[in-house]
Amino acid sequence: MKVIKTLISLSLCVIVFGGIEAQEKRLARADETFAKYAFVDARKIYLDVAEKGYTSSDLYKKIGDSYYFNGELEKSIDWYEKLMNEYSDDMDVEYLFRYSQSLKSIKRYDDADAIMEIFYKKTNTDKRAVYFVSTRDYLRFIEMQSGKFTLKKIDINSSASDYAPSFDNRGNLVFASSRSPYSSMSRIIHEWNEMPFLDLFISEVVEPDNELTQPKKIKGKINTKFHESSTSFSPDGQTVYFTRNNYTKRKIGSDTTGTVLLKLYRATLEGDKWKNIEELPFNGEEYSVAHPALTKDGKQLYFASDMPGAKGMSDLYKVDVLLDGTFGTPINLGDKINTEGRETFPYISDTGRLYFASDGHVGLGGLDIFVTVPEEEGFSIPYNIGRPVNSPDDDFSFVLNEMTKIGFFASNREGGKGNDDIYSFKQIEELITSCRQYVSGVVTDAESGVILSEADVLLLDEDGNEISRVASDAKGIYNFELECEKSYIIRALKNSYNPSEKLLVTNTALEYTHDVPLQLSKGGLQEQEVKPGDDLAKILDLQIIYFDLDKSFIRPDAEIELQKIIATMKQYPEIKIDVRSHTDSRAPDSYNMALSDRRAKSTIKYIVEKGGIDKSRLTGRGYGESALVNRCDNNAQCSEAEHQKNRRSEFILQK
Known part of the structure; x- marks a missing residue:
């Protein structure tokens, strides 16, 4: 369910096509539908026009995007490929990024990296490009991070879309679903992806095996005939923050293009029903605000938005929740966290760790889940949490009980019941959340290229003081573990060879091996x-x-x-x-x-x-x-x- 997942707005228009013969008019109507994010309706027309031999860069972009923004990345590849092969001069750099992400969805990582190289050359200031070139060995780091969770399929998933899990104050699971058997309104089909609209459901977590009871709609006035999703509960359980279409006091609102955006709301509990629904004051009519996440003490609220000042398609923000129930001014989380891509679905654990989904940071494809730890000022650089939580598909809306190490997330990966499924997991090992970098290389003879084993390789600080020393192995290989944001000198020594050195300056994007092959020139002082x-x-x-x-x-x-x-x-x-x-x-x-x-x-x-x-x-x-x-x-x-x-x-x- 890409609708709320990607934070792109929800269109509630229904457009019927018929009797229009001219391709230009059909495309114009499809463009109107597409602009309101009704991708499925528009796609039918675009595909029909394409099958009749009509081609243009705009047509390829629209068809590719109709799959990309519905989470069907593998189906977008052919169209982005056509765009690159036939209209490369008219190809916006953003489509290079989307093409690369789509290639990752079918594990064509070498091809995806080659496209990202082009992306970097064309826009080397884009954060996504910078992260890529400084994280070239990202698959190795993700492999190091992998295996720290065990996954479990759960029975509450439906054939529709189920995602955005969260815990209420009693530890029950609240989530969003477009399942139809529970609502007379659910037969309304959203034109974005031909799925019913979302409502909020609750399942009790039954000890000791953390089994989930049959989901029921949450009680009260939160669920409407439009979308509701992603909740976060106050510590006392009396207040819930949630995402909804722009629907306030039974009136639907839209931006200047006629598109219904997303807003944050809160409600209070009276008995066993949620009432007193109010819109949060920092919402807007021309941008979306979604996916709330309260801190443990309830004093700060994190969320995603494309409000003015956002760096990408959606950024993460935080805002103070004041004692009188009012709010401070939203603050963008900054360049360490936000990119020109999508950062969304934040979750703040009890220890203050921030988990979120992103396609701007380097991952396996689609949205990956990242973790960043609190520092003296702000947060650390984000770390991909690895497989099996992350996959080549969209993985998002991660929540974790740090006491039990049990949590949930959603994914549209293969093997699920529906469009998106919720998965349970147990954390069995701590994640890597400290700054690490590795340097390795091969020591060779500069003239012959022959591998040199038993060469002394020294790691020195920038002042020339020795930190560590190893001998190159039988394959001439050496390696060291480094720290972030420091300068080092790598020095190789061997009898009958001149010393050889290389200066290495590390940076903060550390998820890669920096290969430094060292070549020793034959003929030392003793032989000259x-x-x-x-x-x-x-x-x-x-x-x-x-x-x-x-x-x-x-x-x-x-x-x-x-x-x-x-x-x-x-x-x-x-x-x-x-x-x-x-x-x-x-x-x-x-x-x-x-x-x-x-x-x-x-x-x-x-x-x-x-x-x-x-x-x-x-x-x-x-x-x-x-x-x-x-x-x-x-x-x-x-x-x-x-x-x-x-x-x-x-x-x-x-x-």
């Missing part, structure tokens, strides 16, 4: 004929240690090269080096001599302080512009790149 006066930078094939114009500080790109000098001096403790620094020809000669001397001292200071090298092994001074490497003297007109070559340091062997 070296003598005093040789430049160690040339022997080690270092990048030139450049300086910025009129500056003497060590640039980040120079640090990695200086770390190689440090590694060599540690490996060969008899080496002594003379550091010679130079400038370009601009500025007076005397000024350049002083500047180059500061650069030499800065370089020596770095090697001593960052590398722990004894200062007695280093000498150095500045040479100003007296040893230019090109024609760029005081009389020459040179480019910045040509001048840059003269701003350098050399490392001359003294012993």
